Amino acid sequence: MALKKDKKLLILVSNDDGVFAKGLQSLIDVVKPFGQVVVVAPEKGESGMSHAISINVPLRVKKIKEEKDLTIYSTSGTPVDCVKLAINQLLDREPDIVVSGINHGSNASISVIYSGTMGAAIEACLNNIPSIGFSLVNHNSDADFEMSKVYVEKIFKNVIENGLPKGTCLNVNFPDIPLKQVNGVKVCKMTKGVWKEEYDKRTDPHKRDYYWLTGNFNNSEPNEKDTDEWALNNNYIAIVPIHTDLTNYKALEQLKKNNYEV
Numbered sequence: 001m002a003l004k005k006d007k008k009l010l011i012l013v014s015n016d017d018g019v020f021a022k023g024l025q026s027l028i029d030v031v032k033p034f035g036q037v038v039v040v041a042p043e044k045g046e047s048g049m050s051h052a053i054s055i056n057v058p059l060r061v062k063k064i065k066e067e068k069d070l071t072i073y074s075t076s077g078t079p080v081d082c083v084k085l086a087i088n089q090l091l092d093r094e095p096d097i098v099v100s101g102i103n104h105g106s107n108a109s110i111s112v113i114y115s116g117t118m119g120a121a122i123e124a125c126l127n128n129i130p131s132i133g134f135s136l137v138n139h140n141s142d143a144d145f146e147m148s149k150v151y152v153e154k155i156f157k158n159v160i161e162n163g164l165p166k167g168t169c170l171n172v173n174f175p176d177i178p179l180k181q182v183n184g185v186k187v188c189k190m191t192k193g194v195w196k197e198e199y200d201k202r203t204d205p206h207k208r209d210y211y212w213l214t215g216n217f218n219n220s221e222p223n224e225k226d227t228d229e230w231a232l233n234n235n236y237i238a239i240v241p242i243h244t245d246l247t248n249y250k251a252l253e254q255l256k257k258n259n260y261e262v
Contacts, residue, residue, distance in 0.1 A: 009035030009160070012095035012124070014082045016103065016116025018045045019064060019074040023102035026145035027134060028070070030152045031099060034160070036069045038095070040086040042116075043074040047105070049116035051123070052078045059085060079120035087127060097159065098124035101134030102148055104141065108173045108228040108238060109191035109217065118171055118242070125169040126244055130159055132169065137232060138176040147179040151237050155185075164241075171240045175232045186236045191229040192220040 011031050015024045019041040031037055043062070054077045065072040073090060075082050079100065087094060100120040107115040117133045124131035132155065136148050155172055164170065171190075175182070197215040204210055219229055228238035 009096045010091065010093060011035050011037045012083065012086050012091070012098045012129075013037060013039040013041070014079055014086075014098070014100050014120040015041050016046045016049060016079045016100075016120070018042050019072065021045075021104065022142060023104050023134075023136065023145060026149055027099060027102050027152065028072075030149050031156060032070060034156070035096070037071075038086065038091060039070075039072040040082040040090060041072075041074060042079060042082060043076055046078050046116045047103075048114050049078045049080075049119060050114050051080050051119045052116075053084065054078060054081050061085065061090070079116040080123045083120050083123040087129075094127070095124075095129060097156075098129050098131040099134065099152075099156065100131070102145055102152065102174075103133070103135035104143055105135065105139040106137040106173055106232070107133065107135040107171060108137075108232055108240075109193045109219070110195065111217075112171050112190065112240075112242065118169075121169045121171070122242065122244060125167065125242070128166065130164045130169070132156065132159060132172060134172045134174070136174045136176060143176070147177065147182060148174045150179060151182075151185065155239070167243050167245070168241050169243075171228075171242050173228060173232055173238045173240075175235055175237070177235055181235055182237065183235045184237070185239060186226075186228075186231040187239045187241070188226050188228050188231050190240050190242075191224070191227040193229070194218055194220070 060076040062074045100117045103117040112118050121131040121133035195215050196218050199211040228240050231238035
C-alpha cells in the first residue's frame with residue numbers, strides 16, 4: 001500500500017554507527033526534501049547490536065540540532081532503543097516511514113541478523129511501519145556515499161509511491177564503486193553463508209589475557225546469481241525483502257508427522 005500523500009511525511013531516521021557518522025548525514029541529505037525528518041541515533045557506534053534493547057540501564061536523550069523540518073536526537077541506547085523511544089516518546093505521531101543507515105559496511109547475507117542498522121529497520125517493520133535499511137560495502141569512516149545517495153533516493157521514492165507488503169522491510173546493500181560502474185539494481189535473496197569466527201588471543205600489559213574477534217565470511221553459494229552477495233560482487237545494488245516470521249514451515253509439518261504433538 002502506498003503512503004498517504006495528503007499530509008507531509010514524517011520520516012524517522014536512525015543508524016548504528018552513531019549520530020555523527022557520515023553515512024547518517026548522507027541519508028538525511030537524501031530524505032530531507034520529502035518531509036519532516038526526525039533523527040534518533042545512538043550517541044556512539046552500536047554496530048553488531050542486532051535487535052538488542054536496554055533493560056538494565058536508563059536511556060538518556062540529547063537534542064543535537066533543530067531547524068525547519070529537521071530535528072536530531074542522540075540517545076545512550078541501541079538502534080532498536082532509538083526506534084522504540086522515538087515512536088513511544090519523541091514523536092507526536094507514528095512515523096510514515098523509517099530509514100536506517102547508511103551503514104559503513106555490508107549487511108548482506110547472514111550479516112543481517114547481527115546488524116544494528118537492520119535491527120532498527122526490523123523494529124519499525126514489527127510496528128507495521130514501512131522501513132528500509134541501507135548499507136555500503138565500505139567500513140571507512142570517510143567513505144564516499146555519493147553513488148549510494150542517488151539510489152537511496154530512487155528506492156525511497158519507490159517505497160513512498162508503491163508501499164511494501166505488510167510485515168516486510170528492505171535490506172539494501174551498495175557495492176563500493178563509482179556511479180558509472182553500477183550495472184543496475186537486483187531484487188534478490190539472502191545468500192546462504194556463515195561467518196567463521198576466530199579469536200586472536202592477546203595479553204595486556206598487566207599480563208591478563210584478552211580476545212579480539214576476527215573471522216571470514218564463507219559463502220555457501222558463490223555462483224548463485226539470485227543472491228545478494230553475487231549482486232554486490234558483480235556491481236549491482238542488492239535489495240532483499242526481509243520479514244520477521246522465523247518459522248520453518250517445512251519443518252513445522254515434518255514435526256507434526258513425527259508425533260511431537262502429544
